[in-house]
Amino acid sequence: MVQSAVLGFPRIGGQRELKKVTEAYWQGKVSVEELLAKGKELRAHNWKLQKDAGIDVIPSNDFSYYDQVLDLSLLFNVIPERYTKFGLAPIDVLFAMGRGLQRKATETSAAVDVTALEMVKWFDSNYHYVRPTLSHSTKFELNTKAGIKPVDEYLEAKNLGIETRPVILGPISYLYLGKADKDSLDLDPISTLDKLLPVYRELLAKLKAAGAKQVQIDEPILVLDLPESVQSKYQGAYNSLVGDDVPEIVLATYFGDVRPNLNVFKGLSVSGLHFDFARVPEQFNEVLTVLSDKQSLSVGIVDGRNIWKTDFAKASAFASKAVEKLGKDRVFVATSSSLLHTPVDLESETKLDPTIKDWFAFATQKVDELVVITKNVNGEDVADKLAANAKSVKSRQESSITTNPKVQERLATINESLATRKAPFSERLPSQQEKYKLPLFPTTTIGSFPQTKDIRVNRNKFVKGQISAKEYEDFINKEIETVIRFQEEIGLDVLVHGEPERNDMVQYFGEQLDGFAFTVNGWVQSYGSRYVRPPIVVGDVSRPKEMTVKESVYAQSLTKNPVKGMLTGPVTCLRWSFPRDDVSQKIQSLQLGLALRDEVNDLEKAGITVIQVDEPAIREGLPLRAGKERSDYLNWAAQSFRVATSGVKNDTQIHSHFCYSDLDPNHIKALDADVVSIEFSKKDDPHYIQEFSNYPNHIGLGLFDIHSPRIPSKEEFIARIEEILKVYPANKFWVNPDCGLKTRGWEETKASLTNMVGAAKHFRTKY
Numbered sequence: 001m002v003q004s005a006v007l008g009f010p011r012i013g014g015q016r017e018l019k020k021v022t023e024a025y026w027q028g029k030v031s032v033e034e035l036l037a038k039g040k041e042l043r044a045h046n047w048k049l050q051k052d053a054g055i056d057v058i059p060s061n062d063f064s065y066y067d068q069v070l071d072l073s074l075l076f077n078v079i080p081e082r083y084t085k086f087g088l089a090p091i092d093v094l095f096a097m098g099r100g101l102q103r104k105a106t107e108t109s110a111a112v113d114v115t116a117l118e119m120v121k122w123f124d125s126n127y128h129y130v131r132p133t134l135s136h137s138t139k140f141e142l143n144t145k146a147g148i149k150p151v152d153e154y155l156e157a158k159n160l161g162i163e164t165r166p167v168i169l170g171p172i173s174y175l176y177l178g179k180a181d182k183d184s185l186d187l188d189p190i191s192t193l194d195k196l197l198p199v200y201r202e203l204l205a206k207l208k209a210a211g212a213k214q215v216q217i218d219e220p221i222l223v224l225d226l227p228e229s230v231q232s233k234y235q236g237a238y239n240s241l242v243g244d245d246v247p248e249i250v251l252a253t254y255f256g257d258v259r260p261n262l263n264v265f266k267g268l269s270v271s272g273l274h275f276d277f278a279r280v281p282e283q284f285n286e287v288l289t290v291l292s293d294k295q296s297l298s299v300g301i302v303d304g305r306n307i308w309k310t311d312f313a314k315a316s317a318f319a320s321k322a323v324e325k326l327g328k329d330r331v332f333v334a335t336s337s338s339l340l341h342t343p344v345d346l347e348s349e350t351k352l353d354p355t356i357k358d359w360f361a362f363a364t365q366k367v368d369e370l371v372v373i374t375k376n377v378n379g380e381d382v383a384d385k386l387a388a389n390a391k392s393v394k395s396r397q398e399s400s401i402t403t404n405p406k407v408q409e410r411l412a413t414i415n416e417s418l419a420t421r422k423a424p425f426s427e428r429l430p431s432q433q434e435k436y437k438l439p440l441f442p443t444t445t446i447g448s449f450p451q452t453k454d455i456r457v458n459r460n461k462f463v464k465g466q467i468s469a470k471e472y473e474d475f476i477n478k479e480i481e482t483v484i485r486f487q488e489e490i491g492l493d494v495l496v497h498g499e500p501e502r503n504d505m506v507q508y509f510g511e512q513l514d515g516f517a518f519t520v521n522g523w524v525q526s527y528g529s530r531y532v533r534p535p536i537v538v539g540d541v542s543r544p545k546e547m548t549v550k551e552s553v554y555a556q557s558l559t560k561n562p563v564k565g566m567l568t569g570p571v572t573c574l575r576w577s578f579p580r581d582d583v584s585q586k587i588q589s590l591q592l593g594l595a596l597r598d599e600v601n602d603l604e605k606a607g608i609t610v611i612q613v614d615e616p617a618i619r620e621g622l623p624l625r626a627g628k629e630r631s632d633y634l635n636w637a638a639q640s641f642r643v644a645t646s647g648v649k650n651d652t653q654i655h656s657h658f659c660y661s662d663l664d665p666n667h668i669k670a671l672d673a674d675v676v677s678i679e680f681s682k683k684d685d686p687h688y689i690q691e692f693s694n695y696p697n698h699i700g701l702g703l704f705d706i707h708s709p710r711i712p713s714k715e716e717f718i719a720r721i722e723e724i725l726k727v728y729p730a731n732k733f734w735v736n737p738d739c740g741l742k743t744r745g746w747e748e749t750k751a752s753l754t755n756m757v758g759a760a761k762h763f764r765t766k767y
């Protein structure tokens with residue numbers, strides 16, 4: 001019979017239980033035992049939910065307290081020495097690698113001060129993983145100090161009477177996604193594969209001994225353009241991982257097209273292969289050609305990356321094609337990827353318009369979808385479910401909520417001149433210098449200041465109607481004033497209002513734009529304990545009225561320094577929402593560009609003439625493979641940004657900001673922003689810094705990690721700036737943190753920024 005398989009389930013809990021308990025643990029408010037008990041409770045809940053729904057293949061080891069890639073680094077002892085010398089408990093080593101740790105000395109323990117490892121985007125998603133960071137001295141071995149997570153969790157489920165399939169990131173992807181530590185820059189992580197494989201094998205053998213029949217090994221890098229030298233590693237590596245003493249391996253890829261790497265799969269000694277047909281249905285025929293007679297095919301058909309209901313008729317027809325070719329026993333109907341990227345449960349959405357709600361499926365609903373599709377393919381009678389599904393699919397197709405003729409007309413007016421500044425940067429620069437008279441090494445921040453409890457409490461009160469609009473506005477104004485006064489006091493040059501009125505940089509805009517729907521509880525993990533609640537693009541997008549002018553104008557009224565207007569760019573608004581799947585992303589992005597253009601122009605009219613349009617998600621949206629799709633993306637992404645920002649005068653200074661990933665400076669040139677700020681504090685490679693020195697406009701290379709509570713000293717800033725100045729020109733140099741400060745506390749924010757400004761002043765005197 002065809003079986004249903006889930007590749008991973010959200011670990012955060014339906015009420016964000018994981019976030020609450022981890023943050024409480026970090027604050028010393030709950031014990032490690034309580035933390036671990038909550039993890040156990042969440043896992044049990046998820047397994048039972050899937051079991052009760054009727055899922056055949058339920059994943060384990062998809063849980064994590066921080067990040068599943070980081071878990072592997074701990075397990076394989078890929079732990080740079082700087083984290084091990086303090087005698088921390090394993091879970092604290094894990095958190096120190098994930099988020100850094102700075103702890104004052106006590107009578108019983110020495111001071112701890114260590115930065116976090118680099119964290120980057122997981123493929124083209126908004127999930128972030130912590131990069132495996134290897135040195136010549138790395139010694140792979142099973143680090144059993146905290147147990148053996150995949151084995152322990154497998155047994156934990158088994159004790160509950162639930163058989164699971166452990167999920168582990170495969171060795172080649174693990175290394176390929178890693179990097180060399182700063183003491184070993186000449187090390188290519190992949191070159192260590194032969195040393196890592198025996199440890200994998202040991203782990204697999206332990207799983208088998210515990211009773212696991214099958215494991216899911218993820219090799220998602222197989223959807224990337226892989227050099228031949230990496231492709232050729234697969235045969236040997238997987239040959240060394242199969243045998244009677246290890247479980248069967250189902251090799252999983254997702255998020256893209258494997259066809260250019262198809263050779264890798266031929267004759268691979270694994271028992272099954274999983275592909276993402278929700279994303280790339282076109283690869284079906286070709287991947288069938290690599291299956292041997294015995295191998296099974298896992299048909300990833302229920303989308304793990306979006307929230308639209310699966311069309312049962314289409315999905316069943318697709319899976320049936322596989323059954324026709326392979327027979328029922330060799331086919332799994334599966335989620336396209338882990339469901340980690342979708343919110344937990346649509347049932348907790350109490351405020352959605354019922355018509356729209358009926359179009360969605362969250363993780364819990366997707367589990368049910370899988371079961372229905374599987375039953376259908378197996379020939380069981382699910383006629384009522386199919387009929388209900390067909391009805392909602394049709395209701396969405398025919399709904400008038402999704403179309404706005406005015407937006408479509410305006411879209412047709414976009415042309416080159418609408419998307420081009422009035423003069424090139426070389427002419428804009430002198431007029432901006434004349435207008436703002438900024439010193440060398442101008443200092444600024446990325447926008448947000450600490451989102452304190454007080455801010456959240458007041459926002460909630462306002463949302464619940466417990467305080468009036470006027471009271472809330474007064475409160476926000478007071479916050480803005482505090483932030484402005486603080487920045488003046490420490491001598492920052494270009495100020496921000498601090499974004500206290502924003503719950504989230506995308507949601508805030510989505511809520512004010514037409515064409516979006518929102519959830520009240522649709523949280524998705526972004527990194528560690530940071531979750532986001534992406535809005536959903538349901539129809540054509542437009543801006544009914546001003547969105548940010550009031551707060552910016554108020555902030556500017558308090559100071560003589562320029563205050564940056566602060567907007568989230570079109571690509572980021574799109575990427576950090578759940579997009580429509582019935583209209584191209586290009587169209588959705590250009591619609592957003594037009595809406596934001598109105599806002600940029602209104603800000604300028606109101607006297608806000610330094611305007612930052614953030615595009616942190618531009619890199620993550622880059623199609624995973626080089627080629628036409630990628631160049632098209634870069635074109636429409638840049639065009640959308642320019643549509644938003646080109647209506648202004650030459651002396652209006654447009655900033656943009658990017659974070660989270662290895663950004664290629666060539667990819668952002670076409671945005672033509674006057675100043676860009678980039679997350680950079682974890683970048684050690686001088687060649688990479690060098691690449692930015694050719695960037696024509698001005699740049700602030702982020703000088704400190706805002707994901708970490710750690711405070712760099714003034715000397716540390718000076719040393720870092722000196723390092724960058726070896727390859728990067730002083731006259732284009734802006735001084736700023738990696739990103740916004742909303743997740744930080746005031747104390748560390750004050751100290752870090754004061755030290756940063758101190759360092760900038762040091763260089764002003766020097767140059």
Ligand code: MET
Nearest residue numbers: 446447448614616740741
């Ligand atoms: C993830 S990018 C964040 C940019 C935003 N302006 C902030 O400072 O929070």
Ligand SMILES: [Zn+2]
Nearest residue numbers: 616659739740
């Ligand atoms: Zn950022």
